[in-house]
Amino acid sequence: MKKGLNIDASALVRNPHRGERGMTLLETVIALLVMMIGVMGVMGVLAIAVTQNWSQGNVTSRTTEYAQDKLEQLLALNFTDSASNTAVYPTNSTGGTGLGGTMAGNATVGGVVDGSPVTDYVDYIDPSGNQQGTRYGASYVRQWRISTNAAGNLKTITVFVKALNASPNGTAAPTTTLVSMKSQ
Numbered sequence: 001m002k003k004g005l006n007i008d009a010s011a012l013v014r015n016p017h018r019g020e021r022g023m024t025l026l027e028t029v030i031a032l033l034v035m036m037i038g039v040m041g042v043m044g045v046l047a048i049a050v051t052q053n054w055s056q057g058n059v060t061s062r063t064t065e066y067a068q069d070k071l072e073q074l075l076a077l078n079f080t081d082s083a084s085n086t087a088v089y090p091t092n093s094t095g096g097t098g099l100g101g102t103m104a105g106n107a108t109v110g111g112v113v114d115g116s117p118v119t120d121y122v123d124y125i126d127p128s129g130n131q132q133g134t135r136y137g138a139s140y141v142r143q144w145r146i147s148t149n150a151a152g153n154l155k156t157i158t159v160f161v162k163a164l165n166a167s168p169n170g171t172a173a174p175t176t177t178l179v180s181m182k183s184q
Contacts, residue, residue, distance in 0.1 A: 059163045059165075062129070062140065062163070063163055063174050063175060064161075064176045066125055066140055066142055066161045067142070067161040067176040070086075071157060071159045071178050071180055073086060073089065073091060074157050075180060076091075077098055078098075081099050082098045082100060083096065083097075083098050084096050084097075086144075087120055088131065096120055097109060097110075099155060099157075100146045108146070108147040108148075110144050110145040112144065112158050114160070114162060114175070121144050122141065122143045124142070125139060125140040125141075126138055126139060135164075138164055140163055142159065144157065144158060144160070145157075152184075154182070154184070156180075156181050157179070157181070157182060158178070158179045159177070159178045159179075160175065160177045161175065161176045
C-alpha cells in the first residue's frame with residue numbers, strides 16, 4: 001500500500017481573517033498625539049505671523065492716512081500763502097510759513113530727509129492720531145517740503161511720514177511719501 005499524505009482538507013482552505021489586523025487603540029492614540037504636537041507647533045507660528053502682519057499693516061495704513069491728511073491741508077491753502085501755520089491743525093492763519101509765498105527760481109522750503117526735520121515743516125502724531133508739538137511720546141513724525149519751479153507758477157508738495165516705534169520683527173519702520181502739485 002502506498003503511503004500517502006494524510007492532509008486535512010480544512011487546513012487547505014485559507015482563513016480570510018488570518019494575517020489581517022487592525023490598528024490597536026494604543027497605536028491610534030500615539031498617532032493622534034504625534035499629529036497634535038505637529039499641529040500645535042504650526043498654530044503657534046501662524047498666530048505670531050498673523051499678529052505681526054496685522055500690526056505692521058495697521059502702522060503702514062496709518063502712515064499713509066497721516067500723509068494724506070497733511071497733503072490735503074497743504075493743498076487747501078492759497079497758492080501765495082506765506083503766513084499760515086501748517087504745523088498745527090486746524091491751520092492758523094498766522095505764525096507759520098504757509099506754502100512759501102511767491103517763491104521763484106526753483107526755491108525749496110522744508111525738507112523730507114528722514115531724521116532731519118526742518119522747523120515749521122514738521123509735526124508729530126501721538127499713538128491716538130492726535131497732532132502734538134514735540135517728538136516726546138510721538139508715534140509718527142510728519143515732514144513736508146514745498147518746491148517752486150523757475151517760473152513760479154507750479155509748486156511740488158512732498159509729504160513724508162515715518163512710524164517712530166521700532167517694528168516688532170526687526171524690519172524697517174514703515175514710511176509713506178506722497179507728492180502732489182499745485183498750480184497758480
